[in-house]
Ligand SMILES: [Zn+2]
């Protein structure tokens with residue numbers, strides 16, 4: 407195809423042009439690259455701007471392609487003068503040199519603002535076109551892939567944690583609103599500004615501007631897992647989103663509540679999620695590596711061997727309730743009778759309290775369940791009973807119903823379920839459920855109240871009960887400071903000490919009993935709501951004294 411045919415050729419989208427241009431370059435073995443471009447989303451318009459669908463389809467107002475030979479001579483010249491900091495194609499000054507190749511192509515949006523047109527075309531190279539060089543440099547689809555963010559940037563950013571600087575650098579280089587990248591970056595930017603201690607990773611598919619995985623933990627999440635690293639949980643929240651799977655690591659706070667330590671959103675079918683999430687958590691909070699003593703994972707989590715490698719002192723458990731559910735459905739699938747003895751027999755095995763009891767329970771299953779099922783059982787579950795049978799449960803994890811915590815977490819994130827959220831919306835949503843207001847939603851304060859009633863005189867216990875009941879209804883903003891904690895209830899600020907036993911509010915100062923602010927902050931940071939040290943300033947509150 408010669409100049410005449412190319413000149414004036416029209417395209418209804420950047421995609422159409424990219425496909426055409428890829429084919430044309432392959433045929434002619436010519437290497438062209440962008441020397442200047444102006445994207446439509448960054449243009450300022452004196453009159454009516456083009457419609458959003460046009461901006462989306464055409465992407466550019468104008469693009470100048472030059473021969474790669476020309477480009478290399480420009481680059482060489484630049485390297486000699488100023489060290490090149492960024493590999494941005496945009497705003498690069500075009501410098502014509504007599505030695506450079508004059509071949510160039512200019513593409514522009516037409517006046518009607520509905521298509522891209524080749525307005526200038528000079529195809530005479532001053533050098534031979536080399537097919538070997540072409541095969542080395544040419545990459546099909548490169549123009550299309552690069553139209554949002556240069557893949558050089560996304561490849562680099564995928565390998566590191568992101569701070570405000572990196573996010574703003576990407577935002578600056580973002581050329582269009584395509585595939586929600588800019589939305590996601592804006593959300594991350596806000597998150598980073600609000601919480602500079604937050605840790606996040608954004609992994610792109612290699613050589614594509616497609617987000618594969620997003621990992622994050624806030625400062626609050628970090629301090630929770632630093633404070634409660636002993637027993638962790640890892641599972642996937644099924645059905646959270648159409649495109650992305652949500653994986654969460656939970657710890658257990660002093661009030662026996664499951665608390666989020668980190669989130670990982672990843673495109674469905676992404677491999678090695680457990681390794682990536684655990685490794686990212688350990689990079690963010692290195693001091694917990696040798697403190698984690700037990701990790702319980704959901705039944706469909708794979709690559710379990712990484713646990714031992716990454717958390718050398720941790721035992722690995724598989725969520726018992728989920729194992730039971732799998733066994734039960736397998737038993738039926740493999741022809742177990744509709745016998746009501748099946749479920750109790752499986753439970754007896756799972757909850758065996760000794761090795762002897764476990765052997766006995768397996769024997770009973772043998773007599774009750776089909777051979778095929780027992781074969782499956784012996785292959786999959788019998789070799790590693792320490793991973794899921796009660797008897798082998800790790801002591802500190804006893805009394806913590808892991809499957810219940812995971813279930814509660816899933817219910818929490820599935821409130822307001824909307825599987826078609828964008829990634830940016832998913833992240834925003836996960837931030838909202840971390841706020842103190844959402845955290846207290848399922849608080850059951852009755853047990854705590856009963857315990858205070860059992861040791862305090864009635865007047866003090868009633869006052870504490872009243873303060874506890876306020877916790878659920880307040881909308882608070884809680885911050886850690888050098889002196890302790892500050893709680894803002896949208897009217898005033900209240901200051902508390904590090905150990906969360908004193909507050910400067912009138913309730914505390916007049917009664918010397920724990921106030922709603924202390925309770926709300928303790929709930930947020932995971933410290934116990936029932937704590938005898940909360941009564942140390944007011945010994946009269948204790949029943950033994952009042953008797
Ligand atoms: Zn050339």
Ligand SMILES: [Zn+2]
Pocket residue numbers: 900909910911912913914921922923924
């Ligand atoms: Zn207070």
